[in-house]
Amino acid sequence: MLAGFDFDVIQRSYPYLFEQGMTFTLTLTALAMVGGVVFGTALAMMRLSSFVPLATLAGSYVNLMRSVPLVLVIFWFYFLVPWIGGWLLGAGNTIQVGAFHSAVITFTMFEAAYYCEIMRAGIQSIPRGQVWSAYALGLNYWQAMARVVLPQAFRNMLPVLLTQTIILFQDTSLVYVISATDFFGAAVKVANRDYRLIEMYSFVAVVYFVISYSLSALVRRFQERIAVIR
Amino acid sequence: MISIKQVGKWYGSFHVLADCTTQVAKGEVVVVCGPSGSGKSTLIKCVNGLEPFQEGEIVVDGVSVGDPKTDLPKLRSKVGMVFQHFELFPHMSVMQNLTLAQIKVLRRTPEAAADKGLKLLERVGLGAHKDKFPGQLSGGQQQRVAIARALCMDPIAMLFDEPTSALDPEMINEVLDVMVALAKDGMTMMVVTHEMGFARRVAHRVIFMDGGRIVEDAKKDEFFGTPRSERAQQFLSKILQH
Amino acid sequence: MNYHWRWNIFFQGSTNPGESWLDYLLAGLGWTIASALCAWAIALALGALVGTLRTTPHRWLARACAAYVEIFRNIPLLVQMFLWFFVLPELLPENLGDAVKQMPPPWASFVPAVLCLGIYTSVRVAEQVRAGIQSLPRGQTLAGTALGLTRAQTYRHVILPMTFRIILPPLTSEFLNCIKNSSVALTIGLLELTGRARAMQEFTFQVFEAFTAATVIYLLTNLVIVLGMRSLERAVRVPGFIGSPQAGGH
Numbered sequence: 001m002l003a004g005f006d007f008d009v010i011q012r013s014y015p016y017l018f019e020q021g022m023t024f025t026l027t028l029t030a031l032a033m034v035g036g037v038v039f040g041t042a043l044a045m046m047r048l049s050s051f052v053p054l055a056t057l058a059g060s061y062v063n064l065m066r067s068v069p070l071v072l073v074i075f076w077f078y079f080l081v082p083w084i085g086g087w088l089l090g091a092g093n094t095i096q097v098g099a100f101h102s103a104v105i106t107f108t109m110f111e112a113a114y115y116c117e118i119m120r121a122g123i124q125s126i127p128r129g130q131v132w133s134a135y136a137l138g139l140n141y142w143q144a145m146a147r148v149v150l151p152q153a154f155r156n157m158l159p160v161l162l163t164q165t166i167i168l169f170q171d172t173s174l175v176y177v178i179s180a181t182d183f184f185g186a187a188v189k190v191a192n193r194d195y196r197l198i199e200m201y202s203f204v205a206v207v208y209f210v211i212s213y214s215l216s217a218l219v220r221r222f223q224e225r226i227a228v229i230r
Numbered sequence: 231m232i233s234i235k236q237v238g239k240w241y242g243s244f245h246v247l248a249d250c251t252t253q254v255a256k257g258e259v260v261v262v263c264g265p266s267g268s269g270k271s272t273l274i275k276c277v278n279g280l281e282p283f284q285e286g287e288i289v290v291d292g293v294s295v296g297d298p299k300t301d302l303p304k305l306r307s308k309v310g311m312v313f314q315h316f317e318l319f320p321h322m323s324v325m326q327n328l329t330l331a332q333i334k335v336l337r338r339t340p341e342a343a344a345d346k347g348l349k350l351l352e353r354v355g356l357g358a359h360k361d362k363f364p365g366q367l368s369g370g371q372q373q374r375v376a377i378a379r380a381l382c383m384d385p386i387a388m389l390f391d392e393p394t395s396a397l398d399p400e401m402i403n404e405v406l407d408v409m410v411a412l413a414k415d416g417m418t419m420m421v422v423t424h425e426m427g428f429a430r431r432v433a434h435r436v437i438f439m440d441g442g443r444i445v446e447d448a449k450k451d452e453f454f455g456t457p458r459s460e461r462a463q464q465f466l467s468k469i470l471q472h
Numbered sequence: 473m474n475y476h477w478r479w480n481i482f483f484q485g486s487t488n489p490g491e492s493w494l495d496y497l498l499a500g501l502g503w504t505i506a507s508a509l510c511a512w513a514i515a516l517a518l519g520a521l522v523g524t525l526r527t528t529p530h531r532w533l534a535r536a537c538a539a540y541v542e543i544f545r546n547i548p549l550l551v552q553m554f555l556w557f558f559v560l561p562e563l564l565p566e567n568l569g570d571a572v573k574q575m576p577p578p579w580a581s582f583v584p585a586v587l588c589l590g591i592y593t594s595v596r597v598a599e600q601v602r603a604g605i606q607s608l609p610r611g612q613t614l615a616g617t618a619l620g621l622t623r624a625q626t627y628r629h630v631i632l633p634m635t636f637r638i639i640l641p642p643l644t645s646e647f648l649n650c651i652k653n654s655s656v657a658l659t660i661g662l663l664e665l666t667g668r669a670r671a672m673q674e675f676t677f678q679v680f681e682a683f684t685a686a687t688v689i690y691l692l693t694n695l696v697i698v699l700g701m702r703s704l705e706r707a708v709r710v711p712g713f714i715g716s717p718q719a720g721g722h
Binding site for chain 2: 127130132135136137138139140143147148152155
């Protein structure tokens, strides 16, 4: 079995796998993380607001995203974004949106629902007294959120946010279904071209494992250092 | 300075405050006492609009608190409040706690704010701790910083919601001393507390609440001498044991 | 907008003779549920075992289980699917490998998909079970031992019954995740709901109708399962026990 293992094909495809594939994966992860956290925090604030239509809207969006498979959401945005883009730009038809941009939008919108629930738990865990004392000093809602509540909520939830990002990193492999060339997609292409399925897929599994495991270990160690002392 | 007229409040169907009427004149120190659940914390939170109320009127320095057109943040910047659990912002240093609202609400320059903060910190005896974080301070120290933080806004009145209830016994006096000094300097104060010793020292009037109502509202000597209501008498006898 | 809406597409014939597109999609739902249920059975059995073993004092056993969890948790599901479908048959001894490769579709896709999803989900179940066991007060084990029960008996009669009631809400979420994750099997040829919606879109060009139908079907399935689990929770609830936090909504 291992006699015919062709390590060479892995070595030869290093540039393609990492410069093309891994770059795609890491860029997508980074962009979706930032966009997702920002949008997710906004959604959390909407869900917690006392303006009921806004809270309901945000709540429905989050529940919808969490009830449907990511693969389906990827397809949705892949077909929907060109139409919406065309409508926004008045083109009357679809515009061209590549797989990468479609994926960035998809993952940002999808992960925002998950980041929202994390931030919502974080915001709700801040004692009401903090909000009261901020208001008592004359700060308004936005100042109280920006200066007192969100910094604490974010710091408390950072480990959970990072863990969710590691999940996001693994989920990006699903862009395979729209034929995007992320790390996994690149490996599949090489595997099919050189007929070296075992080598490529095993290698990909090992790389994903090493990266995810190391990041999780880092988060665990990080967790102790940044807890806000009450 | 503070005028409370026939204030009523409900949490859903629970009648929390009923027909509360009283006033606090400039320079007066009024102590509010009563058993748990009597509504005293709720009443004081209504004074600066932290809690809404459905009936009646509260006017602070000529501004109506319940009026929807009132600029509440502006009003709150003029009235200082100190909480039972101190509520310093744990992610900021002591100095940052003191200067945040001065800079953001009163638009002072950072230098002016820092100056003021340090001066008030020294006034409460904690000048050396300006760069520490709240988690590094004891309860009594945190509460004194909280008082300094409220004073940095140059308030016309100060509200205290059970300021010593969460403190270990050894630390209660250091906080009460600061409050007594404040009272002697002529600050208008409304204090919810169980500390009757403090009331006897500096209060002008004492209000006793029970079941959401103001049951007794008398000058200090009268209150401790011959309280008119049986309920107040019961309460006093229980807490004056020690 | 130049998109032609054709909602009656669902009643028109699909690529499978005699089936309308709606029938076609609902058959996909059948495959989704079948694969999710089979995978869930594996996940529960394995997950409960691994999760429980991790809490025992046998260090090497606990470490082996921890390794198992870490391995299957840090590799994306899609990659695992490909390993099960493409790589495993090559690694098996000749006869077994050939037998596997000769499985007719749809079983050729269904079996690896179920095994893969089962093991992937078992890891998550294991973590829930472990957390549930560790959330019980230590006194429970001590009381069992004091009564003369062996460790196995204590687990069987004291620890595990309470654990499962406590973790019923998060387990519901995991089952719903299992249903959603079954969609990944479309990459190895399993024609479940999402895959069929995609096929319908490719054939009829009615993109939004196809994917809307799939979305609605997933939402309804979700609803049915959540309601079902709630009645299960009520049926097994221990009177007076406030321990289990109520999962508010999703």
